[in-house]
Amino acid sequence: MNEYTAAAIDHFTSPRNVGAVDPPDGKGSDANPSCGDRTTITIRVDDGRVAEARFRTFGCTAAIASASALTELATGRSVEDAAALAPFDVLHALGGLPSRKEPCALMAVGALRAALLDVRVRTGEGGAFGPGGPLPPHPTEPQGPREPAQTKSAPGTGMR
Amino acid sequence: MNAATRVYLDHAATTPVAPEVAEAMARVLREAHGNPSSAYAEGRAARVLVDQAREEVAAALGASGSEIVFTSGGTEADNLALRGTFAARKGDADGIVTTAVEHHAVLDTAQDLAERLHARLVVLPVDRQGRVSVSQVTAALDLRTVLVSVMHGNNEVGTLQPIAEIGAACRARGVTFHSDAVQTVGAVPFDVATIPVDLVSLNAHKFYGPKGVGALYVRRGTRLVTLQTGGGQERGRRTGTENVAGIVGLGVAMRVAAERRASEAERQTRLRDRLFEGIVARVPDALLTGHPTQRLPNNASFCFPGTQGEALVVALDLEGFAVSSGSACTSGNTEPSHVILALGIEREVAQGSLRLTVGRDTTEADVEALLEALPPIVARLRSISAEPALR
Structure with missing residues (x-):
């Protein structure tokens, strides 16, 4: 019917965690300057874990679905694990997005990482990366091979 | 469906x-x-x-x-x-x-x-x-x-x-x-x-x-x-x-087309105007785009601030309506339409454009169905985006 997976449509029509944590322990936004879409994610952190993550998105189907899926993925994870979530994980949760919509997953991840950094700024310590700890990778940095990505067979080895 | x-x-x-x-x-x-x-x-x-x-x-x-x-x-x-x-x-x-x-x-x-x-x-x-x-x-x-x-x-x-x-x-x-x-x-x-x-x-x-x-x-x-x-x-x-x-x-x-033009233009104008009237009455802050009267008999176009056109199109498609945002040729591209921007509508509002164009096969029931389906979709997308200006 349309170009989206059933999972993406489900997140679009019944988005999880819409809204804002008030007051938040961390708040981050990211935008896609090429289309004007933007997402804001607010989080509450309890005992080093993301206890609650909520989002607001002005954007297309993919942007809304990505933010919804990412807040689900982040909730309950340690701050460090949440910071390691990548666009790949969002795409995996959605069963993929049309290729030109993949930047929407990047935008959601950008907003979450900004929120996690904000936790560190607000608390002055600890948070995701600790004082002097490494910054989270920028979402555009290439990620190592991930488990589900290997379902694609290497060129020349598959059945035709 | x-x-x-x-x-x-x-x-x-x-x-x-x-x-x-x-x-x-x-x-x-x-x-x-x-x-x-x-x-x-x-x-x-x-x-x-x-x-x-x-x-x-x-x-x-x-x-x-x-x-x-x-x-x-x-x-x-x-x-x-x-x-x-x-x-x-x-x-x-x-x-x-x-x-x-x-x-x-x-x-x-x-x-x-x-x-x-x-x-x-x-x-x-x-x-x-x-x-x-x-x-x-x-x-x-x-x-x-x-x-x-x-x-x-x-x-x-x-x-x-x-x-x-x-x-x-x-x-x-x-x-x-x-x-x-x-x-x-x-x-x-x-x-x-x-x-x-x-x-x-x-x-x-x-x-x-x-x-x-x-x-x-x-x-x-x-x-x-x-x-x-x-x-x-x-x-x-x-x-x-x-x-x-x-x-x-x-x-x-x-x-x-020449044979049917007069009667169809009149009928479609009525459907178009019903869309205008119904949408303005039911969707807060709906902005009509284009000229109110010097316009095609079949075209009702809008911007809904706080929504994004592609999301409107997909949401309406899921409910059985084929509509478009911006022009069909560029809908693969999420840039706001050059036409809407040329009207002087601000970029973010232009993103929420929706074009409804009726035709020979469109009935009053079709228009009423759209008028039922659209307002909750706009409201839902706005609740997700929560544009401060609209709260």
């Missing part, structure tokens, strides 16, 4: 082929295989079909058959008009004047001529309703202007341009005037005897004809250089073996 439960409200993108058209085309495909250029019976039979269609198209425009050049559609007609006129220029003439709300087939062609052949291009701004004024056009003309191209009805927001007045101003100065009338031919009266226009683009699939065929009206005496070389068909202005079935389909579609 099966096709029978769908509501198609995107007639500006394309229209379903009318049964009379499909039947006439099928007959041609079955029974007339000749090449219209061949001298024997089969060829002459095909030639008769093409010429009949030519006369039908000409009659609907108030033109004569020799002024109709069949093309592969609106885009080719626009390209032939702009490139063909520019190639036929004389002396130091190099100016092209057009508007910011033209279809890409005109705007991008004009820009290409500017970049590659050094045409001096003037792109006129439009007012908040999408209109360009005659005085703006005349102020942009100079002794080196070759061509003015102003569309008749806008494909996105439906605004009609004052092309009769613009044409008169061009004629008074000896400047060739082209109008892309792809959205209006078949929908509103278009008579080249009363509109001083030299070149008119039209496209069959916008008025219940087949895709892949259109025409350029070329007023007798208009200087035009062909873009293609070959066997010399269409009086050398568009060479290539004629798309006989498509041309016959165009002719029948044109005739049927």
